[in-house]
Amino acid sequence: xxxxxxxxxxxxTKTGKRIMLECSQTKGHDRMYWYRQDPGLGLRxxxxxxxxxxxxxxxxxxxxxxxxxxxxxxxxxLESAIPNQTAxxxxxxxxxxxxxxxxxxxxxxxxxVV
Amino acid sequence: EDKVVQSxxxxxxxxxxxxxxxxxxxxxxxxxxxxYKQEKKAPTFLFMLTSSGIEKKSGRLSSILDKKELFxxxxxxxxxxxxxxxxxxxRNHGSSNTGKLIFGQGTTLQVKP
Numbered sequence: 497x498x499x500x501x502x503x504x505x506x507x508x509t510k511t512g513k514r515i516m517l518e519c520s521q522t523k524g525h526d527r528m529y530w531y532r533q534d535p536g537l538g539l540r541x542x543x544x545x546x547x548x549x550x551x552x553x554x555x556x557x558x559x560x561x562x563x564x565x566x567x568x569x570x571x572x573x574l575e576s577a578i579p580n581q582t583a584x585x586x587x588x589x590x591x592x593x594x595x596x597x598x599x600x601x602x603x604x605x606x607x608x609v610v
Numbered sequence: 611e612d613k614v615v616q617s618x619x620x621x622x623x624x625x626x627x628x629x630x631x632x633x634x635x636x637x638x639x640x641x642x643x644x645x646y647k648q649e650k651k652a653p654t655f656l657f658m659l660t661s662s663g664i665e666k667k668s669g670r671l672s673s674i675l676d677k678k679e680l681f682x683x684x685x686x687x688x689x690x691x692x693x694x695x696x697x698x699x700x701r702n703h704g705s706s707n708t709g710k711l712i713f714g715q716g717t718t719l720q721v722k723p
Binding site for chain 1: 614616619644651652653654655658698700708709710711712713714715716
């Protein structure tokens with residue numbers, strides 16, 4: 497079983513619809529992140545959370561919201577999806593203990609907004 | 611500007627060739643630089659570099675960081691078709707241990723038989 501699990505893996509939705517992408521992890525990490533990947537742009541940070549009560553905007557948070565329901569769960573919502581939110585979305589976790597800042601990624605959710 | 615730039619953006623080689631992928635950045639105060647390999651979906655971790663001039667090796671892959679010249683390279687020797695992937699370079703955002711990463715655009719490597 498994957499340590500970081502994203503659902504759904506693929507989703508097609510219509511413009512204006514609300515959609516939620518879910519992420520759960522079994523790594524026991526406090527820190528969780530949502531990134532989106534677009535061709536030629538690498539991964540960009542949308543939101544991040546250092547614990548259940550801590551939510552922070554990343555580089556491209558407009559049009560998105562998040563909820564940290566528990567240490568292991570971090571969901572990303574698009575309140576009113578638009579076509580330029582078509583992308584590959586990744587959830588990631590990291591462990592602040594020790595000196596490593598390596599991020600562990602889920603398998604990704606490919607979202608298409610039509 | 612706070613950017614990570616990778617070059618080349620794409621590369622096609624034949625099995626057995628050696629490749630060097632480049633990653634340059636623009637700030638001096640950060641905790642570590644990381645390399646990831648992305649084959650189909652999830653990026654998988656390759657290396658974390660924190661000190662300048664110390665090479666990290668894993669099989670046919672190696673990487674080194676030059677903090678004075680603000681770049682890192684990833685070398686792959688005796689390439690195989692299984693090395694075909696997107697290689698991502700990322701650095702930590704700032705010097706603290708936030709785990710936030712700033713990624714380059716990625717280099718797409720295709721290794722032909």
